[in-house]
Amino acid sequence: MFDFKELEAFVWVVRLGSFRKGATKLHITQPSISDRITRLEDSVGESLLDRSARPVQPTLRGREFFTHAERLLEGRDEAMRLFQDEESFSGTLRLGVIETIASSWCPTFMRRLAERYPQLTIELMVDISPFLHQRLAENDLDMLFAMDGLVPGLCAIQTPLCTFEMGMFAAPELAAALRQGDMATFADTAFISFSKQARPYSELVAYLTALGIDTPRIHSTSTLMTIMRMSIEGLGIGVLPVATVRDAVDAGSLERLTLEEPLPPMIYDAIWRRSNYPSFCASVARLAKQCAADYAQDHGKLSSPSTMKGYVDT
Amino acid sequence: MFDFKELEAFVWVVRLGSFRKGATKLHITQPSISDRITRLEDSVGESLLDRSARPVQPTLRGREFFTHAERLLEGRDEAMRLFQDEESFSGTLRLGVIETIASSWCPTFMRRLAERYPQLTIELMVDISPFLHQRLAENDLDMLFAMDGLVPGLCAIQTPLCTFEMGMFAAPELAAALRQGDMATFADTAFISFSKQARPYSELVAYLTALGIDTPRIHSTSTLMTIMRMSIEGLGIGVLPVATVRDAVDAGSLERLTLEEPLPPMIYDAIWRRSNYPSFCASVARLAKQCAADYAQDHGKLSSPSTMKGYVDT
DNA sequence: TCACCGATGTTCGATTTCAAGGAACTCGAG
DNA sequence: CTCGAGTTCCTTGAAATCGAACATCGGTGA
Known part of the structure; x- marks a missing residue:
């Protein structure tokens, strides 16, 4: 079975029309070129070069094989180029x-x-x-x-x-009620956060505990959009990244609550x-x-x- | 620089997710598979497989390289198929x-x-x-x-x-004149044949010599069509392959002359x-x-x- | 016409390099 | 601790390459 060395030898001998020139091109001796071509021909079982011609020329089959050999060498070079070009990735x-x-x-x-x-x-x-x-x-x-x-x-x-940055947001009516209420009103209100396994949830629990709220009611949902939707509907105080609710706040659908201590980012x-x-x-x-x-x-x-x-x- | 063996090893380890399975598939030992992959990675200068994963998985770069490797192996198989299929030729x-x-x-x-x-x-x-x-x-x-x-x-x-089969053909008027004439009339008529270097020309000379016509007038042209055209115009007796003037004979443009001895085919x-x-x-x-x-x-x-x-x- | 020379490819033997196998080792999971 | 899987190391045989010698062909000059 041939390898790239045999293909290189064949392709360059065909291109240059000479074993000697092919050998010079590839920086090896003429017997080595001769050996490589012979090995290639032995592996495919047919003659690929007519050596009696001057310049040396491929046989019919050799000509057919030449296009394949060129394509294989180009494919190998292309594969090697993957590792030389830090500037591209095609995977x-x-x-x-x-x-x-x-x-x-x-x-x-x-x-x-x-x-x-x-x-x-x-x-x-x-x-x-x-x-x-x-x-x-x-x-x-x-x-x-x-x-x-x-x-x-x-x-x-x-x-x-x-x-x-994290913030707490409520619908305008809930926000107004909270403004007129006290700490107990706040503590009795449901909160809306992410999934229980997510860091925002556990950070919220810790934050409320530090405020003295030991058994908060916290709805957990799997998506940010759901938190926002439920908050807008007035189901509770949504705990959300500030940047992600800017549109809702601008539209007046949600109001941000001011906290004594900021939530951890x-x-x-x-x-x-x-x-x-x-x-x-x-x-x-x-x-x-x-x-x-x-x-x-x-x-x-x-x-x-x-x-x-x-x-x-x- | 890698060869097809290294590519085979890599492709099969990726496909089967295991060095051991790849080795079994290729009928070599596990250390040999390990060597081939290592040689490949050394030649490209990057890691291509994540060995800590179970099953073994390609790295990002390995995944990119995999498609190239598969294409190269397929290209080699395709080239080998040239020599196994007597029934096709694409050159x-x-x-x-x-x-x-x-x-x-x-x-x-x-x-x-x-x-x-x-x-x-x-x-x-x-x-x-x-x-x-x-x-x-x-x-x-x-x-x-x-x-x-x-x-x-x-x-x-x-x-x-x-x-x-070769034959002599003349335009109807010339054919009529030859019918009314004798051997001298025939000998004086110009003949039209192929190029002087072509075999039909030298065969015609030999034929006429055997008939006793030692110095025939023979026009030589390079194409069959020209011989036919000149014959139809009455410039002489055209010496042509019989099968190629069938249409002209059927149309009455040319008539075949009957010879004592047939021309050599x-x-x-x-x-x-x-x-x-x-x-x-x-x-x-x-x-x-x-x-x-x-x-x-x-x-x-x-x-x-x-x-x-x-x-x-x- | 013949002998000689130069160019080119092939063959052969020696040397070097490389690849594969087998044994031992390492690592991770159960 | 055991087992499965991959790595490392050493030995051996195969393969590739080099250099010298040989063979072939075409051109040139006597």
Whole structure:
């Protein structure tokens, strides 16, 4: 069975019409060229070159084989080019993103990524961070935009991506009632947060406990949109990333509540397995970080709430 | 630089998700598989497989490379198939044909050849036999349909193809004059034949000499069509393959002259260089011979001339 | 016409390189 | 601790390459 060396020898002898010239081209001796061509002919079982001709010429079959040989050599060179060009990637990137990001700067990011890597295929999965981490560990995903929370033992690279300020929001009527009520009114009101396994939920519980609210009623839902919808309907106080509800606040559907102590922000990283093409993933992470920064700048912070004991809406 | 063995190892380990399974598939040991993958990774300078995963999985770059590797292996198999399938040929056949054949059964032959070898590319050259033989010797042509006449030293295969009966034809008025004249009238009339270097010309000279006509006037032209045209115009007696002037005779433009002794027939062979893919060329020759036989059957012989001393037209 | 020379490809033997097998080792999971 | 799977190491045989010698062909000059 022939190898690339035999193909190279054949192709160059045909192109240059001479064993000697082919040998010089490939920096080997003439007997070696002769050997390679003979080996190739032995492996296919037919003569491919007419040596009596001057210049040396392919046989009919040799001419047919030549186009295949050229194509194979070009294919090998093309494959080698994958590793020499840091600036392109033509494979598939399986990306896991938490919903907050999917709802904020991710569309912009995807557009820029496609411009940057035109041959790239993206598979996007949206889920909460713990599930995303599990999938990274199981090698179902290549890269995450999520909160930290690595599965123990997984060797991965992690780089800060963005921070989202969290806020509490209520429908105007509920907000008015809370403004006229006291701490007990606040404590009796239902809260609406993400899935129980998600970090926002546990951070909310801790925050309310620190306020003295030991048994809060918290509805948990799986999507940011549902939280927003329920909050607008007046079912409770939604705890959401501030930037993601700017439109609803501007429309008057929701009002932000002023808190004595700010909620802890949600911090997100870009995370990928160490074994996975580090420079490409680092490049993707940089691009994502830029998109996040642009988004934060465009959407800014909602007006700074004045500090009052307890809570106050804006 | 990697070879096909390394590509095979990589592709099968990825497909089967296991070094051990890949080794079993390729009938080698596990350390050998490990070596091949390592050699491949060393040659490209990057890790292509994540060995900590179960099953073993390609890295991002590995996945990108996989499609190339598969394509290269398929390309090699495709090239090998050229030598295992006697029934197809996808290259270029450079065919040299004498004009008589080009004007008779060659169009039919070309059609059948294209049906038989759909991927074949044909380059057709029409010339007289000596020139065609020269070009075969210079490797400008792969195969001839011509009279024998090999350039000395050229190692070639030759197989009988067809025979064309030769006849003498004249315009009706000239034919009438010849019928009323005698041998001197015939000897004084100009003859029209092919190029001086062509066999028909020298055969005509020999024929007339045997008739006692030592210094015949013979016009020589390079094409069969020109001979026919000049004969129809009454410029002389055209010496042509009988089958090729059937239409002109049927139309009354030309009349066949009856001869005491028949002209020697023109015998044509299929000829190709021994080094050139013998089975394919033999197959082409068989197909050509069949077309020639079909043509001879369809066109038959013109009516047998009755024998008279000297000459007589039909 | 013949002998000689130069160019080119092939063959042969020696040397070097490479690939594969088998044994031992390492690592992770149960 | 055991087992399954992959890696490392050493030995051996096969394969590739080199250099020298040989063979062939075409051109040139006497």
